[in-house]
Amino acid sequence: EAQVTQNPRYLITVTGKKLTVTCSQNMNHEYMSWYRQDPGLGLRQIYYSMNVEVTDKGDVPEGYKVSRKEKRNFPLILESPSPNQTSLYFCASSLGLVGYEQYFGPGTRLTVT
């Protein structure tokens, strides 16, 4: 089954404790991205990747890191999480960007206390 998976689905952590949210897709997609969703603000792009070893900042990259060492995986790293990073995070993938639908993962709800 074609899908995007994220782990964990729920995470409660404390300020400053490094964490990684994994994202994996099995559709051989070139383009992958991370979004955060906050009430009233919709989906905001954090980082995106056009292909392996090619990543770039989206709209709200501060406090986040990503890597794309393999085509299927695109982990999101929070080196020193803060409470303002409490949010719902979605990973998405697509064949490309222009003109291609994005497939979203199920989401990761992160709470930083």
Next chain:
Amino acid sequence: QQPVQSPQAVILREGEDAVINCSSSKALYSVHWYRQKHGEAPVFLMILLKGGEQKGHEKISASFNEKKQQSSLYLTASQLSYSGTYFCGTEKNNDMRFGAGTRLTVKP
């Protein structure tokens, strides 16, 4: 900048029609539309490309006015299953910007 969606929320009775608008201050190459039900991931509805090409579900219709940098999503004869939050997304320079969403509620 994020595209601007209107209205922010709309309530319909089954069978009624609705239009959701999306506008951008920048020239658009394409517009994406997604629907998100509560607690779920966004799901693709339609892409409208510069030049008139469209890809999407047969029962959904939309327009894309490149000159005005606007797109509209048309929901006709609404069903209960149409309820959810609708997002438009615009792409340029490889990044994607989504609007804040329009919450649609369809009541029996």
